Amino acid sequence: MPHSQSVRITELRLPIDHSTEDLHKAIVQRLNMGEHQVLEYTLFKRSYDARGKNAIILLSYIVDVVADDVESVLKQFTEDKKITRTPDTAYHFIGHAHASFSEKKRPIVVGFGPCGIFVALILAQMGLKPIVLERGQAVRQRTQDTWGLWRKKILNPESNVQFGEGGAGTFSDGKLYSQIKDPKFYGRKVLHEFVKAGAPEEILYVSKPHIGTFRLVSMVEKMRAEMIELGAEVRFGARMTDVLIEQGQVQGVQLADGEVIESNHVIMALGHSARDTFEMLHKRRVFMEPKPFSVGFRIEHPQSLIDQARFGKYAGHPILGAADYKLVHHASNGRAVYSFCMCPGGTVVAATSEPNRVVTNGMSQYSRNERNANSGIVVSINPSDYPATDPNDAALAGIEFQRFWESRAFELGGGDYSAPAQLVGDFVAKQASKEFGKVQPSYKPGVTLGSLDTSLPDYAIAAIREALPAFDKQIKGYFLHDAVLTGVETRTSSPLRITRGEDMQSLNVKGLYPAGEGAGYAGGILSAGVDGIKVAEAVGASLLGLNGI
Structure with missing residues (x-):
């Protein structure tokens, strides 16, 4: 729709199970118009507010509405910042080549x-x-x-x-x-x-x-x-x-x-x-020049646990789908630990591009209906953590840092592209894992259970070990003994x-x-x-x- 002929309403909130008719009525009521005066509307954004599992989840809309007389609507709501003229969001090319453009x-x-x-x-x-x-x-x-x-x-x-x-x-x-x-x-x-x-x-x-x-x-x-x-x-x-x-x-x-x-x-x-x-x-x-990046592990929980912690009684609602999360913890050693590339209802995948190295990443299909939720749990790394032997090669030092830990993961995994893994409870307790519990890892080609203590720098291990129990305060049940850590995630961004x-x-x-x-x-x-x-x-x-x- 032409942006000049429509009005944008922001923060239009309705219950999660509302009908299409309910949305139309809410638009008419918000604009103080008759139903016949709203010619059509387009959803620009739909979000939800889920702050705690016992809270009532509301859907919040930004809606662009074509009305009979846009100018009179805007005049009526000149002091209302939540009703404005729809901005022009169309893409405009800076120019086009002539037919004679030289090959x-x-x-x-x-x-x-x-x-x-x-x-x-x-x-x-x-x-x-x-x-x-x-x-x-x-x-x-x-x-x-x-x-x-x-x-x-x-x-x-x-x-x-x-x-x-x-x-x-x-x-x-x-x-x-x-x-x-x-x-x-x-x-x-x-x-x-x-x-x-x-x-x-x-x-x-x-x-x-x-x-x-x-x-x-x-x-x-x-x-x-x-x-x-x-x-x-x-x-x-x-x-x-x-x-x-x-x-x-x-x-x-x-x-x-x-x-x-x-x-x-x-x-x-x-x-x-x-x-x-x-x-x-x-x-x-x-x-x-070198730049910061992050390294860590992939963590897997039952998706049902995350859904329940985030959505409570609304867990499984089709509009909400599989729940995601975003976590951060500032560890006592000065390192930031945070969730990265969280994949609801997905799998952990082998993502190396170089022989004899192990790299993990996360993947989901559109349906997000796999058993486990997975996310990177990573620690921030700065150029000072990987100084180059030759200052002239400083820009490449992060690559060598990544390669070292990817090679170590290949070794710990058994030397056949299997990845090293450990249960969360064992990792925090500083004891090697010997068998899986209720969470089965999804990583292919497979994982080798043991200890992850030597799979990353000591400061990263210490920071993650401190963060995992702390994350339980943000997502109840997150510090699950049987949750699985799979190493290593090194390519969070370019080094x-x-x-x-x-x-x-x-x-x-x-x-x-x-x-x-x-x-x-x-x-x-x-x-x-x-x-x-x-x-x-x-x-x-x-x-x-x-x-x-």
Whole structure:
């Protein structure tokens, strides 16, 4: 609906079991209008308030309403901040290429995760015909390769949870919410493109939208098809091994097979696990710096326990679905311990991209109906925790830190990609676990019970050991003896930042555009997509000669 012809109501609250008719009546009553004067309405957001299991859960809406006379409605409520003109949240392109756009100027997008997808999609929609280089495989082949590790303990280093079409977000909960500031509503563009590609329309208005792995597979295929139809070229199995730079200006890239592709606009939409690419960029003296990240474990509880603790008598309600949580504890040793990438009704998955290392992550399907809830329980790590032997290599020191603990987890798990695990009660009591209780771990290829004491730095172990009982005060029953910890989670975010300026370009290489999670500018599907749009606009402005954008 045109935003100028509608009114936005915020904080419209109704009981959780209200009917469609109840919502319509509430809108009419709130606007002090007759029923016939409300022509139509659209949900912009629906959230719930669940503060304690005995509380009454209410649904809170933001609704955009088309009415007979918008101006008179706004005049009536000039002092009411909860009734305003609907803002314009539509996406507006900065420009489009002419039909004569030179093929020689085609931008290159390295990486085809959420950020790379939206860089390429926006560039294609602007008529700028990007060339996409993805080292991994197309999403369906990649899924088969990933199952090879989960089911047969066979790792494909170039096609796995980290590498391939859709990026690491494909094998996740498919969460589509973020706490980033988004004054231009780029996030709405991301959501609308997902709906166009097959995501349920509810992601446009629920407070914590998610898609799930299986739906993401078909969606990224449809988005790729649109790009190609608009003139983009998408190559799989195309690993970039070098970036060509002359006098501070990027000239193109070289692939593993020796092919050189020339371009003065190269977008580095890398994942946070593109370690060999980071090392190559470091050798080429592209400016980068170390940044904080986090390490820890995956924890699994019965989903029913979390539902009951969060929703009480409303547990299992179809509108609420499987409950999630967000926890933080400031440990006495100065470390922050917090839940990360919580996956309701999901599974813990093997997420390594390098041989002889174990990495965990969490994943859920759209239904979120698996037996266990899982979440990362991680500890903040700062660059001072992983000082480089050579100060010139400081930007890469976080990678070596991650590799050390991933290799240790591989060893503790038995050397066959099984992961080390321990019951929560035993972990806190400092005794090795010997058998599982009521919680069965979901990690494939499997887990090896024992002690996690040597799987992470001492300060991380101490902080997590203190946090787990403390979390029970926030979620009753969380400190469950039989809950399972599986190690290790090391790739919460990129350990470095390929620093860029306000023009979105590398600080010391013109035409090189660091983007997304691997470059240190996003954390999750939505924020990565938003960053991709921003970078695409910067590249588009340069190619189209639009100064000041």
